[in-house]
Amino acid sequence: MRNIRLKVAYDGTNYHGFQRQIETAGPTIQGTLEKVWERLVEEKVTIAMAGRTDAGVHASGQVVNFLTEARIPEDKIPKAFNSLLPKDIRILLAEDVPWDFNARWSATWKRYDYHIDNQRIPEVFTRLYSWHIPVPLNISSMREAAKFLEGRHNFKTFAAAGGDSKTFERTLYRCLVRADQDLIRISCVGDGFLYHMVRIIVGTLADVGRGRIMPGEIPGIIESQERRQARLIAPAHGLFLTHVNYTVESPFEIFPDLEPLI
Amino acid sequence: MRNIRLKVAYDGTNYHGFQRQIETAGPTIQGTLEKVWERLVEEKVTIAMAGRTDAGVHASGQVVNFLTEARIPEDKIPKAFNSLLPKDIRILLAEDVPWDFNARWSATWKRYDYHIDNQRIPEVFTRLYSWHIPVPLNISSMREAAKFLEGRHNFKTFAAAGGDSKTFERTLYRCLVRADQDLIRISCVGDGFLYHMVRIIVGTLADVGRGRIMPGEIPGIIESQERRQARLIAPAHGLFLTHVNYTVESPFEIFPDLEPLI
Numbered sequence: 001m002r003n004i005r006l007k008v009a010y011d012g013t014n015y016h017g018f019q020r021q022i023e024t025a026g027p028t029i030q031g032t033l034e035k036v037w038e039r040l041v042e043e044k045v046t047i048a049m050a051g052r053t054d055a056g057v058h059a060s061g062q063v064v065n066f067l068t069e070a071r072i073p074e075d076k077i078p079k080a081f082n083s084l085l086p087k088d089i090r091i092l093l094a095e096d097v098p099w100d101f102n103a104r105w106s107a108t109w110k111r112y113d114y115h116i117d118n119q120r121i122p123e124v125f126t127r128l129y130s131w132h133i134p135v136p137l138n139i140s141s142m143r144e145a146a147k148f149l150e151g152r153h154n155f156k157t158f159a160a161a162g163g164d165s166k167t168f169e170r171t172l173y174r175c176l177v178r179a180d181q182d183l184i185r186i187s188c189v190g191d192g193f194l195y196h197m198v199r200i201i202v203g204t205l206a207d208v209g210r211g212r213i214m215p216g217e218i219p220g221i222i223e224s225q226e227r228r229q230a231r232l233i234a235p236a237h238g239l240f241l242t243h244v245n246y247t248v249e250s251p252f253e254i255f256p257d258l259e260p261l262i
Numbered sequence: 263m264r265n266i267r268l269k270v271a272y273d274g275t276n277y278h279g280f281q282r283q284i285e286t287a288g289p290t291i292q293g294t295l296e297k298v299w300e301r302l303v304e305e306k307v308t309i310a311m312a313g314r315t316d317a318g319v320h321a322s323g324q325v326v327n328f329l330t331e332a333r334i335p336e337d338k339i340p341k342a343f344n345s346l347l348p349k350d351i352r353i354l355l356a357e358d359v360p361w362d363f364n365a366r367w368s369a370t371w372k373r374y375d376y377h378i379d380n381q382r383i384p385e386v387f388t389r390l391y392s393w394h395i396p397v398p399l400n401i402s403s404m405r406e407a408a409k410f411l412e413g414r415h416n417f418k419t420f421a422a423a424g425g426d427s428k429t430f431e432r433t434l435y436r437c438l439v440r441a442d443q444d445l446i447r448i449s450c451v452g453d454g455f456l457y458h459m460v461r462i463i464v465g466t467l468a469d470v471g472r473g474r475i476m477p478g479e480i481p482g483i484i485e486s487q488e489r490r491q492a493r494l495i496a497p498a499h500g501l502f503l504t505h506v507n508y509t510v511e512s513p514f515e516i517f518p519d520l521e522p523l524i
Contacts, residue, residue, distance in 0.1 A: 011386045058387070078383065090383050121344065121352050124273045125320070129387060 001067050004077065005097045008033070008062040011088040013128050013237065017055040029053070029089065033064065036084045041070040050103040050244040051110055054196070056236035058129065061111075063244040065103040103244070109173065109191050109251055111243040112198045114234065116184040116206070130183070131202075131238035137209030139179045144215035145208040146175040146186070149201060149222070155194055156225040158204070160233070163195025168225075170194065173251050174258050177205065187242075187258060189251040196233060203232030263329050265363055266339065269355040270295070270324040275390050275499065276350060279317040291315070291351065295326065298346045303332040312365040312506040313372060316458070318498035320391065323354075323373075325506040327365040365506070371435065371453050371513055373505040374460045376496065378446040378468070392445070393464075393500035399471030401441045406477035407470040408437040408448070411463060411484070417456055418487040420466070422495070425457025430487070432456065435513050436520050439467065449504075449520060451513040458495055465494030 008029070016026040030047050037045055050063040072080060077094035085091070115130035117123050122132040149172055156168040174189040186205060188198050204221070207213045213221070221229045245254060252258055270291070278288040292309050299307055312325040334342060339356035347353070377392035379385050384394040411434055418430040436451040448467060450460050466483070469475045475483070483491045507516060514520055 009386045011389075060387070082383065087384070087389050088386055090386050092383055121340065121354055122349070124271045124350055124352050125322070125391060127273075127349050 001069060001099070003065055003067055003097050003099050003101055004074070005063060005065045005095050005101060005103065006033075006077070006081075006091050007093040008064060009060045009090050009092055010058065010062065011128070012053060012056050012058045014088060015055065017053060017057070019049075019052050029059075029062075030064075032085065032089060033081075036081055037066070037068075039084055040080050041068070041072065043068060043070060048103050050107050051112075051193070051241045053239075053241055054199075054236050057239045057241065058237075059241040061243040062241050063103045063107075063246075065097065065101060067099075101246075106246050107244050108247065109189060109245045110193065110241065111187065111189045111245075111251065111255065112193070113240045113242045114186040114188070114198060114202045115238045115240070116186070116202075117182065118179075118184050119182040126183075128237055129240075131206075131235050133206060133209075135210060137184065137206065138211065139177060139184065139209070141211070141215050142177045142184075142186075142205045142209045145205055145213070145218045146177050148215065148218035149175045153222050154225060155197060155222070157221055157227060157230050158197045158200040159194035159227065160196035160200065161227070165192075165194050168194060170197075175201065176258055189255070189258060198239060199234045199236065200227075200230050200232075202234035202238070204230045206234065207232055263331060263361070265327055265329055265359050265361050266336070267325060267327045267357050267359045267363060267365065268295075268339070268343075268353050270326060271322045271352045271354055272320065272324065273350040273390070274315060274318050274320045277317065279315060279319070281311070281314050291321075291324075292326075294347065294351060295343075298343055299328070299330075301346055302342050303330070303334065305330060305332060310365050312369050313374075313455070313503045315501075315503055316461075316498050319501045319503065320499075321503040323505040324503050325365045325369075325508075327359065327363060329361075363508075368508050369506050370509065371451060371507045372455065372503065373449065373451045373507075373513065373517065374455070375502045375504045376448040376450070376460060376464045377500045377502070378448070378464075379444065380441075380446050381444040388445075390499055391502075393468075393497050395468060395471075397472060399446065399468065400473065401439060401446065401471070403473070403477050404439045404446075404448075404467045404471045407467055407475070407480045408439050410477065410480035411437045415484050416487060417459060417484070419483055419489060419492050420459045420462040421456035421489065422458035422462065423489070427454075427456050430456060432459075437463065438520055451517070451520060460501060461496045461498065462489075462492050462494075464496035464500070466492045468496065469494055 045066040047066045078091040081091040117130040152171045172190040176187045307328040309328045340353040343353040379392040379394045414433045434452040438449045
């Protein structure tokens with residue numbers, strides 16, 4: 001029995017999330033991958049994924065794994081998958097990994113990036129990949145607020161109901177707000193994320209950018225542990241799962257652009 | 263009677279070109295704009311466009327104009343249009359212009375940009391906006407070939423049948439090949455373009471990049487004035503109409519990144 005790890009990129013626009021559902025509302029990433037594997041080698045497998053992205057969320061660096069009896073060499077797997085997959089899903093890499101590797105549980109940290117299009121008139125070519133906010137946002141306030149979110153906290157305020165997490169303690173190594181003209185990118189790197197956590201963080205930072213919340217209110221909002229304190233949830237289509245890490249290297253070694261936490 | 267000029271951006275993926283057709287194969291940009299204007303002010307107009315983009319071609323700077331009796335102020339026009347247009351078409355600017363302005367005939371020069379995704383595995387997020395060529399292209403050969411295309415030539419070799427041009431003489435002020443990692447951008451700036459001309463130029467440059475044509479063969483290919491000499495036509499979905507100019511300023515004053523012609 002082999003354990004295969006895949007690195008996967010997908011455009012989430014046409015998918016109802018990652019996880020296969022019993023009564024499907026539509027195609028899922030997991031279901032599509034499992035079906036293609038079955039067509040390739042006539043074997044039913046269950047694919048485990050690092051981050052269970054919601055409907056409409058994208059990934060440039062999702063990681064999955066599955067156990068198989070197939071003998072196809074690892075370097076032939078991406079091409080085989082890609083020949084049958086729809087064009088909005090691509091396998092970037094396949095590797096044989098130890099039997100006890102699990103894409104979700106073996107992860108040391110993950111990186112998500114969120115894109116906001118802050119032009120008055122939305123950009124047509126990124127409309128499916130960013131949240132359009134026509135009102136100019138105050139970037140320095142957002143940056144100040146983001147700093148308060150970094151570190152180890154109980155993130156219950158930022159967790160939607162419906163998640164399966166037993167604890168709400170997580171470490172957010174970095175929450176970085178950057179602006180390149182009217183494109184705002186928010187990068188979140190942490191050891192784990194609660195259900196909808198990044199989207200609730202982004203929604204809250206957008207409220208800060210609009211002046212509805214002051215940066216100094218963030219510590220109190222975290223401490224409250226009440227979901228309604230965080231208000232807005234940012235739409236799914238601006239969110240990307242960028243990277244899942246399995247080594248002991250720190251996020252700042254892998255992504256020097258994130259600058260170390262001070 | 264007023265003459266209104268609009269700057270328009272659109273994602274051409276779901277459109278059968280710009281020009282309204284008698285027996286439509288599907289929606290067109292022109293037809294969609296005319297219908298929305300009719301809904302807005304109950305007036306039928308005919309919209310003239312600067313560049314008649316083919317099915318699937320995109321625009322970030324298309325320009326159109328139309329004559330109207332409506333009294334809506336120019337600064338209210340973009341918002342009015344955008345409230346009824348599908349999200350893949352946006353009006354960026356509206357201005358009152360002199361009665362004799364025509365988006366097509368008044369243009370002094372135009373800029374097109376073409377994107378090639380030269381990674382082995384295609385990028386999912388730009389798959390609708392670039393031509394995927396998995397074989398690594400030789401950029402310096404392409405650049406050398408592009409230089410031969412610049413200047414005033416008879417471009418009959420690079421014109422598809424079906425255009426309505428009476429002459430084939432055009433000036434290509436700039437044909438610039440740039441690479442940013444695996445994304446190759448080809449910018450073409452000229453006083454006029456024949457039917458499919460940019461796509462045939464890009465197809466030819468791609469053949470140069472693959473080593474099928476030597477850069478030194480380009481002058482002979484131009485002189486031949488035979489369409490079959492240029493072979494490949496690049497797909498529509500990598501092409502963007504970026505800018506239409508109406509002033510006497512040179513392309514290098516408007517786009518310093520294009521560097522002057524030597």
